Amino acid sequence: MAAVATCGSGAGTTGSAVATASKSNVTSFQRRGPRASGTNDSGPRLVSIAGTRPSVRNGQLLVSTGLPALDQLLGGGLAIGTVLLIEEDKYNIYSPLLFKCFLAEGIVNGHTLLVASAKEDPANILQELPAPLLDDNSKKEFDEDVYNHKTPESNIKMKIAWRYQLLPKMEIGPVSSRFGHYYDASKRIPQELIEASNWHGFFLPEKISSTLKVEPCSLTPGYIKLLQFIQNIIYEERFDGSNPQKKQRNVLRIGIQNLGSPLWGDDICCAENGSNSHSLTKFLYVLRGLLRTSLSACIITMPTHLIQNKAIIARITNLSDTVIGLESFIGSERETNPLYKDYHGLIHIRQIPRLNNLICDESDVKDLAFKLKRKLFTIEVDFIS
Amino acid sequence: VTLSEGARAGIGRELGMLDSLLSFGGLVLLRDSVEWEGRSLLKALVKKSALCGEQVHILGCEVSEEEFREGFDSDINNRLVYHDFFRDPLNWSKTEEALPGGPLGALRAICKRTDPGPITIALDSLSWLLLHLPCTTLCQALHAVSHQDSCPGDSFPVGKVSVLGLLHEELHGPGPVGALSSLAQTEVTLGGTKGQASAHILCRRPRQRPTDQTQWFSIFPDFSLDLQEGPSVESQPYSDPHIPPVDPTTHLTFNLHLSKKEREAKDSLILPFQFSSEKQQALLRPRPGQATSHIFYEPDAYDDLDQEDPDDDLDI
Numbered sequence: 001m002a003a004v005a006t007c008g009s010g011a012g013t014t015g016s017a018v019a020t021a022s023k024s025n026v027t028s029f030q031r032r033g034p035r036a037s038g039t040n041d042s043g044p045r046l047v048s049i050a051g052t053r054p055s056v057r058n059g060q061l062l063v064s065t066g067l068p069a070l071d072q073l074l075g076g077g078l079a080i081g082t083v084l085l086i087e088e089d090k091y092n093i094y095s096p097l098l099f100k101c102f103l104a105e106g107i108v109n110g111h112t113l114l115v116a117s118a119k120e121d122p123a124n125i126l127q128e129l130p131a132p133l134l135d136d137n138s139k140k141e142f143d144e145d146v147y148n149h150k151t152p153e154s155n156i157k158m159k160i161a162w163r164y165q166l167l168p169k170m171e172i173g174p175v176s177s178r179f180g181h182y183y184d185a186s187k188r189i190p191q192e193l194i195e196a197s198n199w200h201g202f203f204l205p206e207k208i209s210s211t212l213k214v215e216p217c218s219l220t221p222g223y224i225k226l227l228q229f230i231q232n233i234i235y236e237e238r239f240d241g242s243n244p245q246k247k248q249r250n251v252l253r254i255g256i257q258n259l260g261s262p263l264w265g266d267d268i269c270c271a272e273n274g275s276n277s278h279s280l281t282k283f284l285y286v287l288r289g290l291l292r293t294s295l296s297a298c299i300i301t302m303p304t305h306l307i308q309n310k311a312i313i314a315r316i317t318n319l320s321d322t323v324i325g326l327e328s329f330i331g332s333e334r335e336t337n338p339l340y341k342d343y344h345g346l347i348h349i350r351q352i353p354r355l356n357n358l359i360c361d362e363s364d365v366k367d368l369a370f371k372l373k374r375k376l377f378t379i380e381v382d383f384i385s
Numbered sequence: 386v387t388l389s390e391g392a393r394a395g396i397g398r399e400l401g402m403l404d405s406l407l408s409f410g411g412l413v414l415l416r417d418s419v420e421w422e423g424r425s426l427l428k429a430l431v432k433k434s435a436l437c438g439e440q441v442h443i444l445g446c447e448v449s450e451e452e453f454r455e456g457f458d459s460d461i462n463n464r465l466v467y468h469d470f471f472r473d474p475l476n477w478s479k480t481e482e483a484l485p486g487g488p489l490g491a492l493r494a495i496c497k498r499t500d501p502g503p504i505t506i507a508l509d510s511l512s513w514l515l516l517h518l519p520c521t522t523l524c525q526a527l528h529a530v531s532h533q534d535s536c537p538g539d540s541f542p543v544g545k546v547s548v549l550g551l552l553h554e555e556l557h558g559p560g561p562v563g564a565l566s567s568l569a570q571t572e573v574t575l576g577g578t579k580g581q582a583s584a585h586i587l588c589r590r591p592r593q594r595p596t597d598q599t600q601w602f603s604i605f606p607d608f609s610l611d612l613q614e615g616p617s618v619e620s621q622p623y624s625d626p627h628i629p630p631v632d633p634t635t636h637l638t639f640n641l642h643l644s645k646k647e648r649e650a651k652d653s654l655i656l657p658f659q660f661s662s663e664k665q666q667a668l669l670r671p672r673p674g675q676a677t678s679h680i681f682y683e684p685d686a687y688d689d690l691d692q693e694d695p696d697d698d699l700d701i
Contacts, residue, residue, distance in 0.1 A: 091595050092567075119528065160656065205529060262524035262564045269567075270520035270560045306567060308560045330594055 049249050049295070051109025052080065053179050058357050063111075063251060063297050064180040066101030069379040071180055073368070074322060078299075079355055080251060081292045082321035083284070087304040088258075089328040089345060094370070095301045097130075097377055098326075099255055101183050102299045104129040106197075106253035108181055113199035114233055114254045116226055118263035122201030125257070126194050131187035185377060202229050204264060220265040220276055223283040230254060230290055240294040252296035259283075260302045260316075269306035277312060284319040321353040326370070343369040347379055403584060403600045403612060407434050407505060410545035411570030412531045414511075416554045416562075421575040421582055424448070427507060427551050429608045432457060434505040434547070435464045442495050442506045444488050446470045446513040447551075453509065456608050474517075488514060489526045496530050496546070503544040506530070511550035511565065512557065520561045524568055531570070577601075581613070 055062050055076045062077030065084065071077045078084050084102075088095040106113050107129065115122035207225050219227075234240050239252045260266055260280050267274040291298055300320070304313050317323050328345035329335040347368040352360045370379045406413055407430060417423030435441045443465055445453050450469050454462050468491045476487075486493070495506060508514065514523055531548050550569075554562060566572050572587040582604075587597040601613045634641050643651065655661055684690060 091589060093592065093594065096592065118525075205525070261567070262521040263528055263568075265521050265525065267519065267521050269564045270524075272558075272560065303567065306560075306563045308558075331597075 049251055051105070051111060051179065052251060053077070055079070058355065060355055063253070064105050064109075065098075065299075066103075066105035066181070066183065067098065067377060067379070068180040068182065070098070070324075073349060073379065074352060077179070078297050078322065079353070080295055080297050082297060082353060082355070083288055083291060084297070084299045085316070085320035085323045086299065086301045087323065087325040087350070088301050089326040089330075090305055091328065091330055092303070093330070094326050094328055094345060094372065094377075096257075097185060097372070099257060099299060099301050100125070100129045101377070103253065103255050104132060104183055104189055105181060106251075107189065107193050107199075108132050109251075110197070111251045111253050112233075112237060112239075113197065114202070114230065114252060115199065115257075116202035116204075116229070116255065117257040118204035118222065118261065119258055121203050122199075126199065126201075127188065129189040129194070130183040130185050131189050133182040133184055182376060185372065200229075200233055202226055208265075218278065219282055220279045222265040223279060226256070227283065227286055227290070230287070234290060234294045234296065239296055249295060252294065254291075254296055254298040256298065256300045258303060259300050260304075260307065268309065268312055269303065270308075272308040277309065281312070281315050281319055284316060288319065288321075317351055320351070321355075323350040324348070325350055340369070343371045343380075345370055403586065403602060403610065404433075406430065406571055406573070406586070407547045407549075409570060409588070409590075410531070410547050412527055412548045412550060412565075412568055413571045413573065414565060414569040415549065415551045416572065416574045417551065418554055418575065421577055423551050423575050424509065425604045425608065426573070426575065426584070426602075426610075427509065427549060428453070428456065429604050429610045430549055431465070431505070431507050432461055432608045433610065435461045440466070440502055440504045442466045442468065442504070444468050444470065444491060444506070444508050446474065446488065446508075447510045456606065458607070489518065489522065492526055492530055501544050503547070505547045505549065508548065508550040510553065512553040515552075515557060515561055520564060524564055527565075528568060531568075
């Protein structure tokens with residue numbers, strides 16, 4: 001996203017170019033660099049915000065999603081200015097974990113959080129975030145978990161295709177302490193980290209007075225309030241780059257839980273042709289506009305298995321940037337299938353965005369399964385199917 | 386059919402689940418159908434919670450008050466607080482005892498109570514409410530009511546709230562039923578075979594795997610619950626066992642099996658691209674016999690055996 005460079009220092013660049021051209025009279029081309037060329041912010045420089053890194057493929061600024069395996073699948077991380085949509089599993093057990101890992105990553109990196117929910121109070125959601133694994137322990141624990149998993153399969157020693165035995169189950173890139181952390185799902189995040197962080201909560205029953213009268217308009221009132229709230233936060237805390245003199249920029253992480261469920265006042269889960277069937281798609285469109293013009297990234301979980309009209313699901317997928325579907329094995333016949341006994345469900349990557357590109361960063365593997373071990377949530381290639 | 390010890394212990398655990406439906410709190414959805422009606426189970430659960438000393442409120446919309454109270458004895462009837470929306474649902478008679486706001490207003494009024502005790506609200510029925518109110522409003526109201534104990538708005542602790550909702554599955558499409566079941570903490574689907582009613586109970590605890598059980602029961606005329614062990618299940622006749630499974634390797638002209646010695650020989654064979662220490666030594670050891678290698682060349686008729694360097698002619 002060129003939003004980083006354009007908003008703040010655009011005026012500075014043209015000013016310095018004109019000034020130097022009149023001085024040197026040789027060329028009006030300016031060399032980009034941190035040389036003193038007479039203005040305060042000397043040209044666009046690489047923005048270094050904690051917890052972000054530029055993508056090696058297309059230069060987008062990326063943030064971590066909280067799960068290093070998921071970052072790898074998405075091409076390094078989630079691009080700033082985009083929406084990550086998670087289609088919830090049927091009993092809503094695993095998607096809250098991804099949601100919380102995203103928020104916990106924001107707290108660990110010092111980003112500002114905005115948590116919106118119609119079901120739970122955001123303060124309660126923050127209390128239940130998983131604890132980060134510290135650097136010296138994390139690699140050791142991760143290695144021992146991987147090793148424990150490998151021993152049953154290593155009994156089948158391959159004699160002819162022995163090179164395949166050395167392949168790792170999942171490519172995990174190097175996890176530095178600045179980008180991408182592992183989280184322990186069985187422990188809670190320490191209270192002092194939450195108190196030290198800057199967060200805003202949006203709990204729908206508090207913001208909307210309980211009244212039966214609903215004014216007919218294009219967006220449900222819950223969505224309008226949420227969009228106004230997000231816009232206010234972006235404007236007040238200068239995430240849109242409107243104040244270029246601010247030295248330290250930060251990223252806003254937005255998390256919206258259970259969007260589209262009846263608790264938000266939207267009836268796409270209840271009826272096939274409701275009165276407000278375009279409400280959610282308009283919300284996503286406006287939200288993406290807000291995100292594209294600010295330094296923020298958003299995660300949304302949505303119960304798409306409840307949506308009655310399949311055309312709406314297709315529209316929602318098109319209006320989001322990255323879409324991941326979780327399918328858990330609970331209650332389905334795959335739960336007892338011995339082929340899937342190691343895993344808790346499947347992950348489907350439905351869409352990856354093409355940001356300033358002609359092609360998208362698809363990974364080669366399409367059959368991915370996840371499992372929630374006693375502590376870690378891991379994604380692995382499912383070699384069976 | 387005699388049951389083993391383990392099965393008996395398992396059924397002992399299961400018998401507890403229908404009994405403890407109300408102890409978890411939250412929304413309990415009773416899904417019934419035309420063949421297996423659920424109002425008697427609703428009344429049985431109402432009676433059980435009244436006997437436990439909880440406050441019980443009934444929102445009666447579908448049947449009249451006399452019909453609902455029928456079968457309960459007088460002390461239970463005195464404990465029930467009945468809100469009647471059957472006789473005058475749209476409040477045309479405009480009496481002062483009518484509750485403002487309709488059924489949802491009554492629900493909110495119940496929740497604004499001041500005494501901290503456990504409370505049970507029975508909705509008879511949710512289908513009636515779904516047909517008269519928008520589904521989203523109903524879902525929001527039910528969520529607000531059933532999660533009131535975790536809401537920090539009040540200054541005093543509030544007891545747990547259980548909401549029993551009777552839903553007639555056949556009246557609604559998959560949308561509203563799916564929306565309500567995603568909100569519910571417990572879902573009881575009524576069914577049965579051959580005159581014996583069963584309840585399939587699905588418990589969703591937050592952040593835990595859902596557990597489900599099937600419980601056979603019957604209800605006495607005084608609406609007390611009788612938990613049973615289910616009808617005897619006849620074993621399904623399996624497919625005809627006369628045809629034995631065919632082994633395709635019996636009549637082959639080549640041998641597919643390995644004897645034990647052959648298997649050992651196969652396992653101990655070192656494959657050519659496996660790098661073992663013996664191979665490494667063999668490669669590193671200089672081979673006896675050939676010190677250097679020679680190239681033997683027979684010159685052709687057209688070969689120029691001039692020993693001069695042809696690049697000497699170049700003038701650079």
